[in-house]
Amino acid sequence: MPPRSPAKPQPNPQQNHLLAALSPDVQSRLFPHLELVHLPLRALMYESGTSMSHVYFPTDSIVSLQYVMENGASTAILVVGNEGLLGITLFMGGESTPSRSVVQSAGYAYRLPRPHVKEEFNRHGQLLLLMLRYTQALITQVAQTAVCNRHHSIDQQLCRWLLLSMDRLSHNHLTMTQEFIGHMLGVRREGVTQAALKLQQLGVISYSRGLIKVIDRDELEHLSCECYEVVKKETAILLTYLPQRQLIKNPEDIPVVVLKTQ
Amino acid sequence: MPPRSPAKPQPNPQQNHLLAALSPDVQSRLFPHLELVHLPLRALMYESGTSMSHVYFPTDSIVSLQYVMENGASTAILVVGNEGLLGITLFMGGESTPSRSVVQSAGYAYRLPRPHVKEEFNRHGQLLLLMLRYTQALITQVAQTAVCNRHHSIDQQLCRWLLLSMDRLSHNHLTMTQEFIGHMLGVRREGVTQAALKLQQLGVISYSRGLIKVIDRDELEHLSCECYEVVKKETAILLTYLPQRQLIKNPEDIPVVVLKTQ
DNA sequence: CAGCTTATGTGCGACAACACACAGAGCGAT
DNA sequence: ATCGCTCTGTGTGTTGTCGCACATAAGCTG
Numbered sequence: 234m235p236p237r238s239p240a241k242p243q244p245n246p247q248q249n250h251l252l253a254a255l256s257p258d259v260q261s262r263l264f265p266h267l268e269l270v271h272l273p274l275r276a277l278m279y280e281s282g283t284s285m286s287h288v289y290f291p292t293d294s295i296v297s298l299q300y301v302m303e304n305g306a307s308t309a310i311l312v313v314g315n316e317g318l319l320g321i322t323l324f325m326g327g328e329s330t331p332s333r334s335v336v337q338s339a340g341y342a343y344r345l346p347r348p349h350v351k352e353e354f355n356r357h358g359q360l361l362l363l364m365l366r367y368t369q370a371l372i373t374q375v376a377q378t379a380v381c382n383r384h385h386s387i388d389q390q391l392c393r394w395l396l397l398s399m400d401r402l403s404h405n406h407l408t409m410t411q412e413f414i415g416h417m418l419g420v421r422r423e424g425v426t427q428a429a430l431k432l433q434q435l436g437v438i439s440y441s442r443g444l445i446k447v448i449d450r451d452e453l454e455h456l457s458c459e460c461y462e463v464v465k466k467e468t469a470i471l472l473t474y475l476p477q478r479q480l481i482k483n484p485e486d487i488p489v490v491v492l493k494t495q
Numbered sequence: 496m497p498p499r500s501p502a503k504p505q506p507n508p509q510q511n512h513l514l515a516a517l518s519p520d521v522q523s524r525l526f527p528h529l530e531l532v533h534l535p536l537r538a539l540m541y542e543s544g545t546s547m548s549h550v551y552f553p554t555d556s557i558v559s560l561q562y563v564m565e566n567g568a569s570t571a572i573l574v575v576g577n578e579g580l581l582g583i584t585l586f587m588g589g590e591s592t593p594s595r596s597v598v599q600s601a602g603y604a605y606r607l608p609r610p611h612v613k614e615e616f617n618r619h620g621q622l623l624l625l626m627l628r629y630t631q632a633l634i635t636q637v638a639q640t641a642v643c644n645r646h647h648s649i650d651q652q653l654c655r656w657l658l659l660s661m662d663r664l665s666h667n668h669l670t671m672t673q674e675f676i677g678h679m680l681g682v683r684r685e686g687v688t689q690a691a692l693k694l695q696q697l698g699v700i701s702y703s704r705g706l707i708k709v710i711d712r713d714e715l716e717h718l719s720c721e722c723y724e725v726v727k728k729e730t731a732i733l734l735t736y737l738p739q740r741q742l743i744k745n746p747e748d749i750p751v752v753v754l755k756t757q
Numbered sequence: 758c759a760g761c762t763t764a765t766g767t768g769c770g771a772c773a774a775c776a777c778a779c780a781g782a783g784c785g786a787t
Numbered sequence: 788a789t790c791g792c793t794c795t796g797t798g799t800g801t802t803g804t805c806g807c808a809c810a811t812a813a814g815c816t817g
Contacts, residue, residue, distance in 0.1 A: 302721065357619040378641045379562075386773070422795085774802085778797100783795095
């Protein structure tokens with residue numbers, strides 16, 4: 234098959250489930266203010282304690298939210314991809330959070346400047362309802378992460394992590410070193426090595442110098458702890474109304490500014 | 496000192512910080528629909544998957560939110576006392592959550608039936624803003640729990656847990672067995688025994704058959720992990736506007752129905 | 758007080774994850 | 788080809804928590 238040109242993606246706001254679920258009139262108000270942003274791997278979207286200037290709606294990128302301890306240890310508590318948005322703080326009223334956000338899989342996101350977010354939010358319409366539902370799904374994911382951290386092995390958590398990531402991508406490979414995964418899960422690099430080896434020996438994934446390919450997704454789900462399924466089901470319930478996704482009226486009319494992040 | 500009559504508490508909606516922060520006109524709309532409920536120790540407020548009929552505003556009670564795994568293991572991810580409310584699900588749009596709520600310290604709470612909650616919420620006024628802020632503080636607590644579960648020892652987590660509980664009480668003692676704490680923290684009872692022994696030997700607490708007394712709170716904070724402080728500070732920032740607490744106009748006018756739960 | 762129930766303390770082997778140290782492997786650059 | 792860097796694999800000993808078994812203690816009931 235011919236290789237696609239990597240320099241010319243065709244991002245579309247509708248690729249983000251939340252944006253796609255908005256009604257045409259809301260879309261027509263918001264979309265003109267969207268900016269397309271490229272998020273390179275490992276980019277720091279925001280640091281603990283700083284305030285965000287935009288809300289980000291990923292299309293094919295994945296961003297992780299992590300808490301960092303005083304001694305430098307960290308743990309990711311949340312994964313955000315095309316199913317959600319980054320920056321609920323802007324809605325919730327707080328100016329910042331004690332977390333930081335790191336791009337876990339490079340890609341694109343649309344972003345909306347703070348003033349437009351607030352303005353639309355204050356209309357108390359569809360966007361508000363969407364955000365509330367999404368926030369609840371988010372809480373479920375964070376809570377399940379807490380439980381998972383308590384009760385499950387590194388092996389299981391790696392499976393869960395891979396699944397969470399795969400669900401937000403359209404292909405079956407990830408670009409991240411074991412060291413990086415270690416930071417995400419809050420475990421040592423060697424622990425990830427061991428777990429990844431087992432998965433390789435089982436023929437579930439292949440792993441080479443930062444490139445992971447998922448070969449047997451069913452088995453991956455099988456090896457994962459229940460946490461993955463619980464969150465997935467709960468999220469499905471909360472965001473069921475999303476399928477009323479509209480078709481785009483005229484996607485080319487949406488002004489698009491390509492930016493680079495840091 | 497003369498013992499107070501335990502049968503005649505003088506609960507007041509203003510003891511709950513969220514209710515107290517509402518403006519007089521919102522209070523006058525909501526308070527007539529409040530019911531006073533006594534929450535006995537270990538009462539199940541709601542079970543995973545069921546839908547709540549009320550929102551609860553604790554005054555001197557403490558309720559824990561826990562996730563239960565398939566194998567029966569559980570972990571508490573959140574503590575709710577007079578600083579908050581139980582049942583954000585009702586606001587957020589989901590009908591239920593995969594968690595269950597257990598009374599961790601007996602006491603009272605005011606509850607508001609679902610229809611009145613929704614009605615007031617749909618006014619998009621002060622209650623909405625309050626709930627959003629509180630929800631963000633809640634997310635912070637859950638997230639920090641996830642981090643804590645990953646990185647800190649049982650000893651530290653016990654300290655954190657005791658502090659969280661003490662902050663929501665007006666006295667310095669708790670009624671809960673080590674077995675019960677074990678369920679909360681998601682660890683074995685023996686682990687709690689060991690940790691509690693250390694604290695006793697240090698003269699920080701005394702523990703006897705389900706009755707814990709905190710003797711040296713400063714030392715308890717010292718022994719706890721940073722997670723406690725992080726959440727406390729963040730919550731303080733998010734709920735700073737709360738001190739605009741109003742004085743009660745005429746507390747006796749508020750209809751009070753004393754109920755029993757299960 | 759005898760006997761029961763519940764709560765707490767203790768001992769021991771198993772195991773997962775840790776910290777640290779180091780060995781090889783892959784890949785690009787000079 | 789060689790160097791150097793990054794990423795991955797491996798070994799050893801330590802520690803925290805678990806699972807289980809059992810001993811003691813404190814309070815309730817009759």
